[in-house]
Amino acid sequence: MEKKVKLTSKERSSSRGLEMAVQQLKALRLIFENIHDGACVTDAEGVITHFNRPYGRFLGVDPQAQIGRHITEVVENTRMHIVARTGKAEMNESQSIKGQNMLVQRIPIKENGRVVAVYGQVIFKDVKDVGKLAQKLSELESRVRLYQKELNSLRSTRYTFESIVGSSEPMTRLKSEALKAASTNLAVLIAGESGTGKELFAQSIHNASSRRDKPFIRLNCAAIPKDLLESELFGYDKGAFTGAKTAGKPGKFELAHTGSIFLDEIGDLPLEMQPKLLRALEEKEFERVGGNRMISSDFRLLAASNQNLEEMVAKGTFRSDLYYRLNVVPLHIPPLRERGRDVLLLADHILQQIVDGTPGREVTFTPAAEELLVRHNWPGNVRELNNVIERTLATCEGDRITPADLPFYLHRNQLAVSPEQHSLLKDVVAKAEKSAIVDALKIAEYNKVKAAEILGIHRTLLYKKISRYGISLIPG
Known part of the structure; x- marks a missing residue:
């Protein structure tokens, strides 16, 4: 047991x-x-x-x-x-x-x-639901990358009303109108010649608005190929076309949610795209290319054009209903030739911006050079002025910019040529050539080497022409 x-x-x-x-x-x-x-x-x-x-x-x-x-x-x-x-x-x-x-x-x-x-x-x-969630996650990651790209771009060129240089009466009035527009959510149409600073005003309006901390999305309608414009504006879904990203891509309107979208050169928008844009503006809803889901976006529209949209409406190349939807708050930026001595304020501002990158260098304009800048009609506006200042600084050796340092075409545009009606062609050419040489010598203060540079000819040829035309080298 x-x-x-x-x-x-x-x-x-x-x-x-x-x-x-x-x-x-x-x-x-x-x-x-x-x-x-x-x-x-x-x-x-x-x-x-x-x-x-x-x-x-x-x-x-x-x-x-x-x-x-x-x-x-x-x-x-x-x-x-x-x-x-x-x-x-x-x-x-x-x-x-x-x-x-x-x-x-x-x-x-x-x-x-x-x-x-x-x-x-x-x-x-529920693999299908998880797949949708993963796809949504991928879409969000894509959107974040695009937001980051836009944010980096915005930080590099962040304009406010303080960035706008000018004290002339037209500019003072314009800035006041733009500031009032910034306090609303209304669509703004900025008109003006090329190079007047339309994007500068668009960014300034956004940064003075209640949406200043939200995205500012830009699209140049003239820079995007016609076939890609719709997908750029509204985005596309997976497999929408050959070469499309597997996760799709959000469009500019989608990215501008709660912020502002700036459509530059709106006059270049193809006629067949205009009804789709109008619907997006009115409904604040749209579909991606190849998609079947309505996307809502709370955006504020800013548009710009260097073309006369009213004339385009009359010709039938721009829809009247879209024009009136865009032109809620119209702003017109005056060309530089109508802004008087704002030219000097801008020239000095541009000059200082460039010189600040070169420690120890201080450069100013002589009164004669300033007068030459004011008298030019500036068909390229601020963009042309910026180009002239950059070119001049690249070749100027002293700390004073004189008329001789400025591009010769600025002087040539001031010449008043009035040939006699019955002069022979040879005489007209000779008279114009002699006049150009005399002007170049005056600008160069009778320094023949510098005058030859202004005229773009060798100094030996200049000596021969001075002798041929009997030009006096004595000032007076």
Whole structure:
């Protein structure tokens, strides 16, 4: 007969503790195996310690056979071993597994501040919904990249009303009108010749508005090929056309949500695109190219054109309904020739901006040079003035810019040529040539070398022509 062994109270307590531990371990294993999603655990070195059956079924492998293998040998594109190294959790990340975009979690498990394991979970329940979520995530990432690009561009050319140089009566009145427009959400149409600073005013209006901290999105309608303009404005969905990004791409209107969109050279918008733009402006809704989902965007429209849109409406090359939708607040920037001595303020501003990049250099205009700048009609406006200042500084050696330092065409435009009606062509040419040489000598203060440079001829040829025409070299 077998003799029963009596256990002490301490031994009984230890036995109960062991049974509870075993039961708890079984429960944890049961829970782990019944997680519907794929789950696995690695140690701090990336070696698999646990691998549940659902994950094995999804990958088509034996779960138990994966224990002891490195995670990179089992799961493609995994980052479990990287999380083990960084100790930073990666939540709701997109990962391609077996050709599908899956949503994954990678969570470091720490003890006393040190990573001892990493828990990974792959959510493949309702794969279609997860795929949509992953696609949405990819779209958001694409949008963030575009926002960052626009933000970097905006920071490099951030204009405000303080950036607008000019104290003439037309400019003072214009700035006052633009400032009033900035306090509204109305559409603004900025008209003006090329080079007058239409984008400068558009940015200034945006930065003085309640949307100043929101995106400022720009699009030059003349710079985008006709076939791509619709996708640039409204974006496109996956597979919309050959070469389209797999995740699609948001358009300018979508990116301008809560901010402003500036459409430059709006007069170059193709006629067939105008109804689509009108609808987007009126409804604040649109569809991406190749898409079937309406997208809403709260944007403020700023547009600009160097063409006469009223004449285009009359000719039928610009829709009247779109014109009236754009022209809610009209602003007209006067050309530089109508701004009087603003030319000198701008010239000095441009000069100082360039010179500031050269430490120790100070350059000013002589009164005669200033007068020459004021008298020129500036068909290219501020852009032309900027070009002239840059060219002059590149060749000017002193600290004073004289008329002789400025481009010769500025002088030539001041010459009043009135040949006699019955003069022979040869006489007309000779008279004009002599007059040009005399003017160049005066500008160069009778320095023949500099006069030859102004005329663009060799000094030997200049000497011959001075002799031929009997030109006096004595000022007077």
